Amino acid sequence: MNTESQSLGRARLSQCFGWAWGQFGGAAGTVAPCRWRLRFAVLAAMLSAVSLWACSVPVFRYALEKWAPDTYQATVFHRGPLSAAQEALARDLTRAGLAGRLHANISLQTVDLAETTAPALLELWQQSGTQTLPWLVVRYPQASRLAGSIVSGPLTDETLKQVFDSPARKEIARRLGQGDSAVWVLLEFGDRQRNDDTTKLVETRLNYLATVLKLPAIEAQDIAAGLVTVPEGGLKLAFSLLRVSRTDPAEETFVKMLLGSEADLGALREPMLFPVFGRGRALYALAGKGINHETLDEAASFLIGKCSCQVKELNPGVDLLLAADWDRLVNAQSSAGRGLPTRPTLAEAAPEVVTITGTTEPVSPVSNALPATRGQLLLRVGFTLAGLLVVVFWLRKN
Numbered sequence: 302m303n304t305e306s307q308s309l310g311r312a313r314l315s316q317c318f319g320w321a322w323g324q325f326g327g328a329a330g331t332v333a334p335c336r337w338r339l340r341f342a343v344l345a346a347m348l349s350a351v352s353l354w355a356c357s358v359p360v361f362r363y364a365l366e367k368w369a370p371d372t373y374q375a376t377v378f379h380r381g382p383l384s385a386a387q388e389a390l391a392r393d394l395t396r397a398g399l400a401g402r403l404h405a406n407i408s409l410q411t412v413d414l415a416e417t418t419a420p421a422l423l424e425l426w427q428q429s430g431t432q433t434l435p436w437l438v439v440r441y442p443q444a445s446r447l448a449g450s451i452v453s454g455p456l457t458d459e460t461l462k463q464v465f466d467s468p469a470r471k472e473i474a475r476r477l478g479q480g481d482s483a484v485w486v487l488l489e490f491g492d493r494q495r496n497d498d499t500t501k502l503v504e505t506r507l508n509y510l511a512t513v514l515k516l517p518a519i520e521a522q523d524i525a526a527g528l529v530t531v532p533e534g535g536l537k538l539a540f541s542l543l544r545v546s547r548t549d550p551a552e553e554t555f556v557k558m559l560l561g562s563e564a565d566l567g568a569l570r571e572p573m574l575f576p577v578f579g580r581g582r583a584l585y586a587l588a589g590k591g592i593n594h595e596t597l598d599e600a601a602s603f604l605i606g607k608c609s610c611q612v613k614e615l616n617p618g619v620d621l622l623l624a625a626d627w628d629r630l631v632n633a634q635s636s637a638g639r640g641l642p643t644r645p646t647l648a649e650a651a652p653e654v655v656t657i658t659g660t661t662e663p664v665s666p667v668s669n670a671l672p673a674t675r676g677q678l679l680l681r682v683g684f685t686l687a688g689l690l691v692v693v694f695w696l697r698k699n
Contacts, residue, residue, distance in 0.1 A: 364579025371442030
């Protein structure tokens with residue numbers, strides 16, 4: 302299947318329960334019409350069954366407020382006791398060290414090869430293909446179900462710098478913290494003209510979308526329930542583009558993180574686009590000819606549309622490893638009396654970055670908000686259980 306078909310397929314499954322798509326065979330354009338109808342029927346039943354978790358808050362904002370980033374797994378292999386300097390470096394990967402001060406979503410385990418007999422850990426060590434100790438391996442969060450690692454190197458200051466941060470990741474966190482709905486990361490490949498043409502296409506379409514897309518009106522009960530904390534009228538639509546060179550040494554770990562976020566990306570030799578939203582969650586990749594008006598429209602519409610499922614694991618995307626105090630940034634946005642700040646287009650000295658701002662529909666007044674009654678909640682739960690039974694019956698029958 303060509304790249305365009307792959308990207309279209311990824312865009313079309315950007316809905317709640319997108320993971321279920323793969324359970325019924327193949328990617329977009331590879332199954333018979335009857336299988337498509339079965340697929341859509343099952344997904345529709347699933348969406349109906351989880352209406353209890355739907356809300357009117359846009360996906361990008363709900364993700365920023367409620368979805369804590371998944372934790373990356375750092376493993377330090379050693380043999381025998383670590384020296385004091387090595388212990389200090391390892392401690393920086395914990396909440397008690399630099400990782401905690403930077404609010405990086407990473408945790409640490411140390412493995413003494415002279416004592417461990419765990420097959421999984423021994424296999425991970427063998428995969429590193431080195432005898433250098435101590436050795437650091439950083440893997441994707443368990444929730445992502447992604448194999449491979451984003452870092453494999455000696456436990457040194459230089460390796461830790463690559464783990465925690467990079468200029469691009471710092472810029473993404475800054476923009477999302479200041480109110481961008483999404484940062485569209487363009488991972489360059491090939492000659493400059495090709496990357497410039499892709500940039501122009503994306504900028505032009507995002508500019509257009511900023512004039513036609515409208516944020517949903519947030520329902521009063523969702524405000525009363527604390528699902529969104531920005532003041533009335535404070536929610537803004539803002540997209541920006543960030544170009545990252547695949548050969549930039551400072552972005553080596555970040556590039557590897559993006560390319561490993563889907564199984565087939567590493568083999569593609571073309572520019573890629575990753576919409577990043579919430580607390581650093583990459584939605585999915587658009588690549589090559591798959592970066593077009595249709596896929597941009599679908600991704601943008603999903604991000605600014607109503608959150609159809611509040612459970613993060615049932616939505617598409619992979620959390621990135623970023624250093625940011627998200628709670629503080631959200632509180633700063635919420636306390637801004639005039640809504641979220643917008644960031645002007647950067648000066649011509651940095652032409653690779655563009656910010657697009659749009660308008661919003663008025664937010665429903667808070668004064669009329671009433672919490673759901675116990676009877677209403679029980680009724681919702683009843684419909685949810687009924688919907689799940691329908692799904693189970695349908696699957697067994699077909």
